[in-house]
Amino acid sequence: MTSPAERFELLTDLYELTMAASYFENGMADPATFSLFIRKYPPGRAYFVAAGLEDFLEYIVNFRFSESDLAYLDITGTFSHDFLHYLKNVRFTGTIRALAQGEIFFKDEPILEVTAPIIEAQILETFAINTINLQSMIATKASRCVHAAGGRRLVDFSLRRTHGIDAGLKVARSSYIAGFVATSNVLAGKVYGIPISGTMAHSYISSFGDEIEAFRAFARSFPQKTILLIDTYDTVAGARNAAIVGQEMAKEGGRLLGVRLDSGDMTRLSQQVRKILDEASLDDTEIFASSSFDEYKIARTIKEGARIDAFGVGTRMGVSADAPYFDIAYKLVQYGERPIMKLSPGKVNLAGNKQVFRKTDPQGRFLEDIIGTWDETVEGACPLLEPVIQDGKLLKSHPSLEEIRERFRKNFAALDEKYKALENPPVYPVKVSARLNALQETASG
Amino acid sequence: MTSPAERFELLTDLYELTMAASYFENGMADPATFSLFIRKYPPGRAYFVAAGLEDFLEYIVNFRFSESDLAYLDITGTFSHDFLHYLKNVRFTGTIRALAQGEIFFKDEPILEVTAPIIEAQILETFAINTINLQSMIATKASRCVHAAGGRRLVDFSLRRTHGIDAGLKVARSSYIAGFVATSNVLAGKVYGIPISGTMAHSYISSFGDEIEAFRAFARSFPQKTILLIDTYDTVAGARNAAIVGQEMAKEGGRLLGVRLDSGDMTRLSQQVRKILDEASLDDTEIFASSSFDEYKIARTIKEGARIDAFGVGTRMGVSADAPYFDIAYKLVQYGERPIMKLSPGKVNLAGNKQVFRKTDPQGRFLEDIIGTWDETVEGACPLLEPVIQDGKLLKSHPSLEEIRERFRKNFAALDEKYKALENPPVYPVKVSARLNALQETASG
Numbered sequence: 001m002t003s004p005a006e007r008f009e010l011l012t013d014l015y016e017l018t019m020a021a022s023y024f025e026n027g028m029a030d031p032a033t034f035s036l037f038i039r040k041y042p043p044g045r046a047y048f049v050a051a052g053l054e055d056f057l058e059y060i061v062n063f064r065f066s067e068s069d070l071a072y073l074d075i076t077g078t079f080s081h082d083f084l085h086y087l088k089n090v091r092f093t094g095t096i097r098a099l100a101q102g103e104i105f106f107k108d109e110p111i112l113e114v115t116a117p118i119i120e121a122q123i124l125e126t127f128a129i130n131t132i133n134l135q136s137m138i139a140t141k142a143s144r145c146v147h148a149a150g151g152r153r154l155v156d157f158s159l160r161r162t163h164g165i166d167a168g169l170k171v172a173r174s175s176y177i178a179g180f181v182a183t184s185n186v187l188a189g190k191v192y193g194i195p196i197s198g199t200m201a202h203s204y205i206s207s208f209g210d211e212i213e214a215f216r217a218f219a220r221s222f223p224q225k226t227i228l229l230i231d232t233y234d235t236v237a238g239a240r241n242a243a244i245v246g247q248e249m250a251k252e253g254g255r256l257l258g259v260r261l262d263s264g265d266m267t268r269l270s271q272q273v274r275k276i277l278d279e280a281s282l283d284d285t286e287i288f289a290s291s292s293f294d295e296y297k298i299a300r301t302i303k304e305g306a307r308i309d310a311f312g313v314g315t316r317m318g319v320s321a322d323a324p325y326f327d328i329a330y331k332l333v334q335y336g337e338r339p340i341m342k343l344s345p346g347k348v349n350l351a352g353n354k355q356v357f358r359k360t361d362p363q364g365r366f367l368e369d370i371i372g373t374w375d376e377t378v379e380g381a382c383p384l385l386e387p388v389i390q391d392g393k394l395l396k397s398h399p400s401l402e403e404i405r406e407r408f409r410k411n412f413a414a415l416d417e418k419y420k421a422l423e424n425p426p427v428y429p430v431k432v433s434a435r436l437n438a439l440q441e442t443a444s445g
Numbered sequence: 446m447t448s449p450a451e452r453f454e455l456l457t458d459l460y461e462l463t464m465a466a467s468y469f470e471n472g473m474a475d476p477a478t479f480s481l482f483i484r485k486y487p488p489g490r491a492y493f494v495a496a497g498l499e500d501f502l503e504y505i506v507n508f509r510f511s512e513s514d515l516a517y518l519d520i521t522g523t524f525s526h527d528f529l530h531y532l533k534n535v536r537f538t539g540t541i542r543a544l545a546q547g548e549i550f551f552k553d554e555p556i557l558e559v560t561a562p563i564i565e566a567q568i569l570e571t572f573a574i575n576t577i578n579l580q581s582m583i584a585t586k587a588s589r590c591v592h593a594a595g596g597r598r599l600v601d602f603s604l605r606r607t608h609g610i611d612a613g614l615k616v617a618r619s620s621y622i623a624g625f626v627a628t629s630n631v632l633a634g635k636v637y638g639i640p641i642s643g644t645m646a647h648s649y650i651s652s653f654g655d656e657i658e659a660f661r662a663f664a665r666s667f668p669q670k671t672i673l674l675i676d677t678y679d680t681v682a683g684a685r686n687a688a689i690v691g692q693e694m695a696k697e698g699g700r701l702l703g704v705r706l707d708s709g710d711m712t713r714l715s716q717q718v719r720k721i722l723d724e725a726s727l728d729d730t731e732i733f734a735s736s737s738f739d740e741y742k743i744a745r746t747i748k749e750g751a752r753i754d755a756f757g758v759g760t761r762m763g764v765s766a767d768a769p770y771f772d773i774a775y776k777l778v779q780y781g782e783r784p785i786m787k788l789s790p791g792k793v794n795l796a797g798n799k800q801v802f803r804k805t806d807p808q809g810r811f812l813e814d815i816i817g818t819w820d821e822t823v824e825g826a827c828p829l830l831e832p833v834i835q836d837g838k839l840l841k842s843h844p845s846l847e848e849i850r851e852r853f854r855k856n857f858a859a860l861d862e863k864y865k866a867l868e869n870p871p872v873y874p875v876k877v878s879a880r881l882n883a884l885q886e887t888a889s890g
Contacts, residue, residue: 010632011613013604014643017631022645022666028652072635078670118652125646129605130613159458160574161770164611168456168575186462187455190517198459200467201570203777206785207473207563209889221467225523315770324769325606325760332648340651444654 009065010072012126017073020119021083030336031094032118033353035110036128037331042323046425047415049143049408050099050111051174052135053388054398059127060092061394092120096389097374099356101399102177102407103384104415106430108349109356109371110385111136118335125330133328134167135174141320142178143412144295145313147420150302153310155197156183157290158318171318177405179412180313192401199227199260199288199312211238215245223254227288230273231262239273243280250282258286258309266291267304274307286310294321295422341443351443352436357381365414372433454510455517457571462518465564466528475781476539477563478798480555481573482776487768491870492860494588494853495544495556496619497580498833499843504572505537506839537565541834542819544801546844547622547852548829549860551875553794554801554816555830556581563780570775578773579612580619586765587623588857589740590758592865595747598755600642601628602735603763616763622850624857625758637846644672644705644733644757656683660690668699672733675718676707684718688725695727703731703754711736712749719752731755739766740867786888796888797881802826810859817878 005011023029038048065073065087073079073087094116099105111132114121145154156175162168172188182197183189189196200218208214211233219226228245230238239259246256259277261269270287277285289301290312298311315321331349332340339351353374359367359381370378374385387395399407412420419425432440450456468474483493510518510532518524518532539561544550556577559566590599601620607613617633627642628634634641645663653659656678664671673690675683684704691701704722706714715732722730734746735757743756760766776794777785784796798819804812804826815823819830832840844852857865864870877885 005614005632005636008610008632010635011604011610012631013602013629014631014634014641015629015645016643018643018663018667018670019645019649022649022663023652025666026662032648032652034648069635073631076634076641078667122646122648126605130607130609133606134608157458159456160571161578161773162575163579163608163764163769164575164615165453165456166609166611169450170609184458184460186457186459186518187450187453189459189521190455190514191450196459196521198461198463200460200464201567203477203479203567204464204467206777206889207468207477207780209780209783209785217471218463218467221470222463222523225463319608319764319769321769324608324764324766328606332651335652335654338654340654444651 007066007069008059008127009063010069012123016123016125018078020123021079023119023122024083024086025080029117029119031115032121032332033113033115033334034121034125034330035113035333035349035354036132037110037329037349038107039327039329041107042326044423044425045140045323046419046421046428047104047106047140048136049139049178050103050105050136051101051139051177052132052170053098053101053112055131055135056128057096057388057394057398059131060096060124060389061392063092065090090120091392092116092124092389093392094120094389095387095391097385098388099384100386100407102404102411104411105356106369106428108430109369110354113333113353113374113385115353129328129330133326135170137320137323137326138171138174138318139178139408141317141323142175142180143408144420144422145298145317146179148295148299148302148422149311152302152308154180155310155312156180156185156318157312157314159185161315162318167318173401175317176401177408179405179409184312194401200229202229202232205229205232212241212245215241216248219245219249219254219256223249223252226256227258227260228256229260229262231264235261235264235269236272236276239276243276243282246277246282246285247280256282256285258288260288260290260312262290266301266308267306270307271305288312290314292316299422339439339443341440350432350436350440352439354436356384358384360414365416366428368429368431370431370433371436373435373439376433376435378433452511452514453504453572454508455514457568461568461570463523465568466524468564468567469528469531470525474562474564476560477566477777478558478560478779479566479570479775480558480778480794480799481577482555482774482794483552484772484774486552487771489868489870490585490768491864491866491873492549492551492585493581494584494623495548495550495581496546496584496622497577497615498543498546498557500576500580501573502541502833502839502843504576505541505569505834506837508537510535535565536837537561537569537834538837539565539834540832540836542830543833544829545831545852547849547856549856550801551814551873553875554814555799558778558798558819558830560798574773574775578771580615582765582768582771583616583619583763584623584853586762586768587620587625588853589865589867590743590762591624593740593744593747593867594756597747597753599625600755600757601625601630601763602757602759604630606760607763612763618846620762621846622853624850624854629757639846645674647674647677650674650677657686657689660686661693664690664694664699664701668694668697671701672703672705673701674705674707676709680706680709680714681717681721684721688721688727691722691727691730692725701727701730703733705733705735705757707735711746711753712751715752716750733757735759737761744867784884784888786885795877795881795885797884799881801829803829805859810861811873813874813876815876815878816881818881818884821878821880823878
């Protein structure tokens, strides 16, 4: 079963539903606010990139338990018929304020706050964390790769090792937001409109058994779109074969777009291959490299003087290998009139409905953030959380993927370089406003 | 969009389709065999657990490009109309031999081999790797947790931080195969029939503002199914409150199933809490712990003398945090009559259609494996790859999840303890048969 379910309201931890049942039976229906935020920086990270909001909002506005969901819950024997009847009609009627996708944010800052009758807000927890965690984690990881590449193009090659189908699609989308130029994932091309890109596999070369014959056959099929994989036998010999085929293509009005290196010492090989291509007057044939790249290897390879024009970035980006999860939480911060703070060791959060304010210099460069109460204003600072759902309704249509990508690009340019260091970046200044601090004194656990 | 697509034939790398187009245009239609295998052990691992075959087989037998898929491919401008017409009618007509789900396997051993006209076999690559990698990786990780827990029960709590929706479901299924007893994921309960389990969140306690009142309210809602979370304010004080409520429940004919610890020093706290419960005559109230557990922390906590009856195992299992991907590959090993070996540095594979043979002692314990040719027999050894699809048709119905789980249990019991060591396990002996070795001499790259 590749798609074992059509609706995902039950894609939730059981306790969301048992708590809901108990709130229902105890008549607890006051508005509650839950805040989604990241509690700490994973190694080497000093910022995060917001992504995934669109999926969460679509989930919310379409939220309803199906008859078959309710039938399943009934047979678990855990829930009363009164409660199941209530669930049948439950819809989201509350308010959501959120960071725009493509926004840069920091530890402890709310990515979004949900305010609704407590049951409605509680049962969104698992899905909210799941989808925002994955997409923000990958957008953050991908942004590091883009930064390390210093203007060279990056293509998402991760699909085969992403954690499943949904991750395959979301990784393509999130890496595109962060500045990747294309993906190998054809379905992501169809669904999201992301440019798709591809070369050939070793199996193609092997099936011919003769490298140059394989190159010629592929060039015949794609005279304008050929990138030849040259490491099946020996990369340098492969480059010479590619140069011959590139010259043949040129004679017939085609053009060899590029060659791909997939194993060995990327720096040395790329220099040798560049020389071979240049000597064959294939100056505009690019060198494409794909070999366990992530931000660290990209940076190292470029520093060593590699002649690589574009990188295929796969597994390590697609699973965020050095930080495959964030310490992200969805916490109750207000119930009725009461601000709430969790006090468990290492898990303290800021009570109350909040707003994030950002101070920038006249050129728009980030200076510092202030976490304040939702209803205050901070002079000279811009509030970042925007209302996106009110009374259960979307307030506006979703931005296009290109708009989100452009928002990220502008934001990232406004973030000082030092916070983009791959290792040991300094901590960006995030303060708590006097008013929010005062509120903490009145909060209960 | 939580489910942006209904079919997943395009969930593939673009190069699968460009290669297919070129095979088509060059009239290459000989049968090819591709082998799916893991090239090396991640840190600390000496075995793998096969999972995910069912999804792959269902994908294959239902494989067909939809009209909208073909329309999308057409607008990319990459493919000829002849080829798109061919794709419209392409179905899988080949053969697949595979390890059963729940089987234990080792480095270099084929998990499955696909034999079909080269286009049909090639275009399955991305999906095959994606789904088998995820599910085998998680089943392997989960089996390590089960082993470390030494008979204590484990529940999958990972949904919120799995990489997306599909991973959430597949992690629940794969960890159940490996011996977890339940999942918090309600949809996995509905779809796969896995037992579901849950407790309560800190938000529940905080919304009442008074711990013992919250405990009493939950106990009223679930007099037979209550597990109380006791660390919201102070774990020891929480245990005393839970003991009071447990005694109240007992008086009214209910029973406090358990308490849950979620922060702090698990060993010391579990011992203190056990004492408090025992002194309140709540001997059968269990202690449930959930606090960043993985196999390493489970083993350490048990060794220190923790009094924990069951563990909620979340994020680190659900993303296989110490090994979030396997070095898994799908390689062409035979084309027509020609065995094929890839020779790129560090990426050599075994040519030819293969079989895996396992030698066991009279008690059924694993002695060694031999990778041989598909058509040989190895005396005293049992072949593990079974035909599952022939002429494009499923040969039998899928085993039930309980059957797969039982197969894993038996297999795991037959694997010597030393290979289950969490760190620096020895390498299990896997040999190559004389006949397969001889075939390598004739293979081309």
